[in-house]
Structure formats: structure tokens, C-alpha cells
Amino acid sequence: MKPLSTRTESFTDSVIRRMTRVSDMYQAINLSQGFPDFEPPKELTDRLAEVASVGPHQYALTWGAQNFREALAKKQEHFSGMEINPNEEIVVTCGSTEAMMAAMMSVCNPNDKVVIFSPFYENYGADTILTGAQPIYVPLKPPTFEFDADELEAAVKQDGVKALILCNPSNPCGKVFTREELLMIAELAKKYDIYVITDEVYEHIIYKPYEHVYMATLPGMRERTIICNSLSKTYSVTGWRLGYVIAPADICERVKKVHDFLTVGAAAPLMEAAVTGLLFDDTYYEELQNHYTHMKNLFTDGLKEIGLRFTEPQGAYYVLLDISEFGYESDMVFCEDLARKVGVGAVPGSSFFREDVNHLIRFHFAKRDETLKAVLDRLADIREKMKK
């Protein structure tokens, strides 16, 4: 048999999915894969039930149902102040995952380079490989996750750099980029003429006093920013697979074509049901923020009580726990032991870093109170249980 594609040869099994299997094996409470264990807003599921009987059930327009795009344009305009043409500047995709792939395919040629901050969401590495581009990593240095402006410029100015991927707020480190940092990135993007592809799936999960600044709203950035986002996290519907690209019309024209060939379109009945969510008023987003702040405080207060060290998230729903005190050389082995001996599933931080970082593991806390309390109970005597 001829060998399968060399491009996909280097792909490893997703570490997050692997840790989910490890968690299941030891009946651990799984805080590795980031999805909520609570229900989406009832308005959405009620509407979905109605749609099940009345439709639509056939293909929507390939770049997304008209009412979905119109509602989305209004919502985005409301929060960002950007003016968006729903017919020319939005492509609805199957999750932000497809949005990012379609954006990358639209921008990159094989051997182009793409700048990625490390630690990074694991799909970005795969996206660059699938497009044939080469990733260049710029470290966000723990524990503050700041970047060095000179290091960033050295990366961006390399020959062949076409784009920078900006995950803001960041998974896994919970960083919310400040306006000053974004302005610095924007200046470099303009100076070296590159695109910025944003991943803003956690835009509404931000902890005060931090605030989300949209890269596309900074001076001169609208024309070179490709926003990738989704409804997964904002409406607790990770399984609905509804995402989108927002970009200037000429870029969207290309993204539409890539998207059409990749997936034809997002699920029509789910788009129809999700319009209900896009039309929610500000109260919904305030409550979402309060709910996440509550979960974050419950979890991090518990960690503090146990005396564990961790990074306080500014946004998104992850905590990086510092495991240096346990003396493990491998964070992967630590996570396997944690699932087996303590009964809690986490992701080894090394799977997110390009640099040699082995002392952090990631928990997510988008969980019901009783789940988080059960985790904290299990972690209470972690030092005893994880003795080597």
C-alpha cells in the first residue's frame, strides 16, 4: 500500500481527548475537555424543539441563513461598534474550528509562515500543517503571560510571514490582551503587512476589571483582521457546531468558497434555533459573566484554601495549576496519576506550550457547583495522595 499523506503523518492524538479517556478509565471527574456540564438557555432548546417540527431541514444558503447573519451582524455591532454588512462580511461555519481552518486556507500558501503565541490552543498547530504553512511561536511567559515586543517583531518580520493568530481571551492561560498590547500587535501587523486572524470564542467570558477589546476596531485593523468566533461558549452549545468568520467583503468572498467546499454549510435547524440567542439583550451577557465569575471564584477560592498555586484567569474558563511542588518531571505522568489517585482529570500544560514547560496543568471550571465542590473535595488531600 502506498503511504498515507505526509502532511498528516505528524499528527498526534489530541492530548485533551486522551485525557478524557484516561479520566473515564479511572472514573475521574473530567476537567480536561472544555465544555459546560450545565444546560444551554431554555429559550434556545425550546426554539430547537419547535424547529424540529417546522424546519428548516434542508441546506441553508452556504454562507449562512439570512436571519442568522442579520442577527449576528446586529449583535457584533452592538458589542464592538463595528459596522458589518451581513451579506458580504459574514460566513457562518461549523464552529470556530472550521472558521479558523477556512480563514487559514484563504490566507496562506504552502510555506508561508504564521505567528502563534505559545501556549496556544492545539488546533492552530494542526491548521498550519493542513494549510502547508509553518508556525513560528512567540512565548507568552508564565506566570504573567506577557510577551516581549522585540521577540514578537523578530518573528513577524521574518520572510514569508503572512498572518498572526490571536486567541483573545486566551485558552489555556486565561490572558486578556490589554489595549496597549493589541495596539503593539496592530502596529507590527501594519508595518509588516500581515493579517491578524483572531479567535474570540471567549469574548463574553471575562472577569472584571478586564475588558475585551476587538482587534478589528483598532485603527487601520478592520481591513486586515479576520475574526473567527462561535456560539459554542457564549450560549453553552458546543455540540451545535455554529461558528462564523467576520472579515471585509473581499476576504469573505474567498472564505465563502473555501467553506462551501469544506462543509457546504452549518446545520440549518440549529442556525434557526440559535437566532433566539443572538437576539438576547444585555441582561443575558451580564448573567453569563456573573455565572462564570461565580464558578471561577468557587473554584479558585477552593484551590487557595488547599494552598495550591495557580494562575488567576482574566478571561475564558481555565486555570493553570503550578505542580512544581510535587516534583514530577513529566506533567503527563502527573495528570495520569492525578486521574488514578485523586480522581480528577486535567490536561498536561506541555501540550499547549512550544517551550519546555512541564510544571503547569490545565483545569477547566465550566461546571455546576456540585461538580466543582466534588473536585475540591478530592483535591483536599492531593499532597497525601500524590506522594511519590
Ligand SMILES: Cc1ncc(COP(=O)(O)O)c(C=O)c1O
Ligand atoms: C480557543 C478556542 N478556540 C476554538 C475552540 C473551538 O470552538 P468551536 O466549538 O466553535 O469549534 C475552542 C474550544 O475549546 C477554544 O478553546
